Amino acid sequence: MKINILILALTFSLTGYGQFASTTVLSNGSEIKGRIIYEDSVKIKIKTKDGSSLVYKRIEIDTIKPNSGYKPHKRTFLNIESLVSTGQRTNVFLHLKAGVNFNRKWGAAIGTSIENYDSHSRLPLYLELKYHIFNHYITPYLAIQSGYMFPINDLEHQKEGFMIGGSLNMVCYTSDHFGITIGGGYRFNRLVRTQSIWNSSSNDIYIHHMNRIELKIGLIFK
Numbered sequence: 001m002k003i004n005i006l007i008l009a010l011t012f013s014l015t016g017y018g019q020f021a022s023t024t025v026l027s028n029g030s031e032i033k034g035r036i037i038y039e040d041s042v043k044i045k046i047k048t049k050d051g052s053s054l055v056y057k058r059i060e061i062d063t064i065k066p067n068s069g070y071k072p073h074k075r076t077f078l079n080i081e082s083l084v085s086t087g088q089r090t091n092v093f094l095h096l097k098a099g100v101n102f103n104r105k106w107g108a109a110i111g112t113s114i115e116n117y118d119s120h121s122r123l124p125l126y127l128e129l130k131y132h133i134f135n136h137y138i139t140p141y142l143a144i145q146s147g148y149m150f151p152i153n154d155l156e157h158q159k160e161g162f163m164i165g166g167s168l169n170m171v172c173y174t175s176d177h178f179g180i181t182i183g184g185g186y187r188f189n190r191l192v193r194t195q196s197i198w199n200s201s202s203n204d205i206y207i208h209h210m211n212r213i214e215l216k217i218g219l220i221f222k
Contacts, residue, residue: 110126
């Protein structure tokens with residue numbers, strides 16, 4: 001039993017698990033819920049929800065039950081991502097996404113940004129669907145995006161265009177309300193513009209297909 005406790009304590013120490021709540025079961029059957037704020041081979045110190053600090057010897061502890069630090073049940077979130085997009089050119093964008101997690105696996109968000117292509121600014125509006133692979137405070141997740149890019153300037157010639165993409169990401173929650181995201185993926189943009197034909201009432205339509213690889217890092221607030 002002592003060996004199992006030491007292994008579990010070492011695991012917590014390496015993963016930073018002490019930032020999250022856990023349930024410590026004592027040898028007499030009592031359960032203490034709180035964050036482990038200090039531990040060594042002899043004792044552990046637990047901070048409970050009411051702010052009290054309790055110290056127990058290792059020999060007094062039967063087991064420690066970890067509670068998942070990842071608690072997304074019906075909780076809204078705000079995700080700010082710095083994104084490097086490479087293709088024909090390399091661009092840096094800032095994306096803002098607001099959404100909700102439906103359960104421990106699935107979530108959805110609405111995202112937007114301001115992006116420049118060949119001196120023309122566009123506003124992407126898209127829906128993102130997320131799937132978290134593990135129910136843990138550190139987990140990879142898959143994201144699929146789909147929407148339209150709307151022109152901001154030169155509205156006479158620039159038209160909205162379809163966009164779709166997907167990415168594999170990693171999220172690490174350092175608390176129940178804050179996390180760090182990193183990931184990479186692919187995005188396809190269909191840009192449309194028109195150009196007037198000289199001495200004619202008609203317009204030429206130009207369609208530009210863009211295939212881009214994206215690398216991103218961001219912050220998530222819940």
